Amino acid sequence: MTSKVSFFNPGIQKQNFKQFGWIGIVILIGWIFIVPMRMIRITDDWYGPEDVTTMTQISNGTELPVIVGGSILTGMFLFRYLQVPDAADMMHSLPVRRESLFFNQVLTGLVLIMAPLLITAGAAQVIAGMYPEFNELTPQTIWSWAGAFLIMSVFFFLFTVFVGMAVGMSIATGIITMILLILPAGMYTLINGTIAFYLYGAPSSNISAMEAIVPFSPLLFVSNIVENQQTAWQLAGYAAAAVLFGAAALVLYKLRPIETASEAITFRVLRPIFKYGVTFCAMLTFSVFYSQNDNTGWIIFGYVFGSAAGYFIAEMILKKTWRVFRGRALIGYGGYAVVIIIAGAMLHYDVFGYESTIPDxxxxxxxxxxxxxxxxxxxxxxxxxxxxxxxxxxxxxxxxxxxxxxxxxxxxxxxxxxxxxxxxxxxxxxxxxxxxxxxxxxxxxxxxxxxxxxxxx
Known part of the structure; x- marks a missing residue:
């Protein structure tokens, strides 16, 4: 009984729904236009397929902005108080433990993103039973569709919460969350393009390899759900990942210093990862862009300009000043450049024997x-x-x-x-x-x- 009282706080829940209930309403309106309204339109003779057998024929992929955007915005708004100094001080001055604050914010978020989808699935089942165009659309199909998107919505929400614990600005939380969601597929494309330029015979594109990346790229995977290409094991993996990100977010929340509100990255140990991650991604992006004409000079320019721009912009974000072209920052960039030159030389001279490999x-x-x-x-x-x-x-x-x-x-x-x-x-x-x-x-x-x-x- 003590555990229930300490974790569930009716006062916080009431305040949350007064302050953030509009998010759930907006998400519900989005779902209404995507599913029930489109189902009614399909009943017109001039619109839509004759027989509907999947929810994709109704939504036509338009649910992605609601699932991804709605979940990310929910996570950003519910934990925005952590990124505003006065709000952070006020919330943490309440006689409520951090675990309880975290639990109540997450609970509110889950209700805001899950309730609209459940209402939509229920409405879809009712409408399907009213019109002959949906005779082939079974309740199992409807609820399987809803279940898959429920899992992904929860994943995007808890992943955003996890990112927000390491970031001290709301806008940065949204941007970094989207970057990390795109990162697996984006990094594969950039690294593959770079390797193909350096190593003779390396394939510039391999659809099979890209398909292998899809389950690990949330944005590509959720697109696969639209096309009914997901598997139960993959969805179970994302459900488990959502739980892990939620648990990791709680750990970070308990460790997060209150005074880091408005800091770009709240944990000092993560700042080098952010800085060099931005540098590496910017470098690859510019190098691939300038590799289109296969001119070595322009590709080198892309490496230098992209890495320098990424490094010093990240440094400005972390230091909150443009005066970063000095001392330790220059030494840090120099060290990064040395590592990249060594890695580039290893690729150029094919030290691993990739180009000469012929299987027995x-x-x-x-x-x-x-x-x-x-x-x-x-x-x-x-x-x-x-x-x-x-x-x-x-x-x-x-x-x-x-x-x-x-x-x-x-x-x-x-x-x-x-x-x-x-x-x-x-x-x-x-x-x-x-x-x-x-x-x-x-x-x-x-x-x-x-x-x-x-x-x-």
Missing amino acids: SDSVQSVYVGEFISHPADYQNLYSTSDAYLDDVQQLHQAIIDHRPEEEQGASKQSVSIAYELENGKTIIRQYFYIDTDGFSEKLQDVKEYDAYNAIP
Whole structure:
């Protein structure tokens, strides 16, 4: 009984709903327009599909701003008092423990984001029972859709709360939350583009690898839910992640100094991570942008300008002044530059042997050769298990490595893509775009004589 009284505070709940109840109303209005209103419109003969079998046919993907935006804003507003010095002092002067404050704010937030979705799902079931256009739309379909988005809404909310514990400004909380949600897919794209520039034969795009990233990228994953491509295990993973972020947020809340309100990053130990994280992301973004014309000079400019801009802007945010071009800041940037130069040299000289790697014949299950390959699964029926074909492909691959023709567009150029499917289930892909084949034309011709190559449409 003592635990219930200490954690649930009716006074705080009443004040929260008076102050933030409008958030739930806005979210509910959004859901009403996205689902019930669209269902009614579908009943008109001139609008929508004849038979509706999924909720996606109704919402058409328009629920994403409500799920993501509504959850993030809820987390920002409910814990905004932590980022305003006077409000932080006032709230923490109450005879209420921090755990109780945290619990009550989170409880209010969960009600604000979950109740509108549950009301919407109930309304959808009622409307579905009233019109024949929705005979195929079962209650299980409706509530499965609602359950999936409930999990993701809670995840986005608690993740925002977690970020907010480490950030001292409300706007920064929203911005950093969005950056972190985009980060897995964004970093993959940027790093992949950088590696493809440095390492000869590295694929510039691999849809299969990108699809493997999707479950770990919340914004891409929630888009998959719209397309009904999620699995129960993936949703369970996000439910567990939501609980973990909530628990981590509570730990940070108990450790957070009250006086750090209005600081960009509230914990000193996280400030270097923020600073160098911004620097690294800015550097990759500018380098990929300037790599479009394959000019080394411009790419180096992108590295230097992007890293410098990211580093010193992050420094200004942390120090709250533009006077950062001095002393320790310059030394810090110099240290970062040295590390990046060493990493770049390691890529340039291929110290790990990536460019020269050709898998042993005994470890290869099947092989594919063609001009392009972006999604290995789509080419599965074009892989060959012929030992003779594999041997000729490996000889062709070795010839390309030995001659190392430049990649540049031209009428006489040809692209060569090679994919080895290994016994351990992994796939090794190498792509050489628009290369001169004069140095290995005979070996390429040997490969082209096989039925496996000619089967490519």
